[in-house]
Amino acid sequence: SGMTSTLLLDGDVLVAGGITGSKTLKSAEILDPTTHNFIPISDMNEGRNQHSATLLNSGKVLIAAGSTDFVFLASAEIFDPANNSFTPVPQNSDQMVLQHARKSQTDTRLLDGTVLLTGGKSDNGDLATCEIYDPLSNTFLSNGLTLMNDGRSLHTATLLPGGQVLVAAG
Secondary structure (H helix, E strand, O other): OOOEEEEOOOOOEEEEOOEEOOEEOOOEEEEEOOOOEEEEOOOOOOOOEOOEEEEOOOOOEEEEOOEEOOEEEOOEEEEEOOOOEEEEOOOOOOOOOOOOOEEOOEEEEOOOOOEEEEOOEEOOEEEOOEEEEEOOOOEEEOOOOOOOOOOEOOOEEEEOOOOOEEEEOO
């Protein structure tokens, strides 16, 4: 449980991470829906469950946050289907990738190709914070973003036709 499934541009599905029993998984597989076969690929850099996975305009996949062995993660990595490999998103000048370690957040690809990460659960409870992933600079930005009115985890986030994001429940 706790894994992600992401439809890739070629119609295959990336299945990544999760947890079995008390063991967090680093493993990933590609499902070929025409043959119904799972093909093991290289492992992620970190075991993750309750993370998010978002298809980017480039066809790559952003995999962010989650938890491993009951520790919340503030890291992210990029899956490249061209070579079935994972590359960590580098730390910024403050030695951080994400501003907050979290799990059970949502990621929404915006009209401009950036990804809005909202909420999630942390050591201090549900987060009201948001961050933006910019695939051009391969960094997360939080400056200038307002907080949500309420902390949320296990919520939904839906991109509306005008470019706004509806965040609900949780």
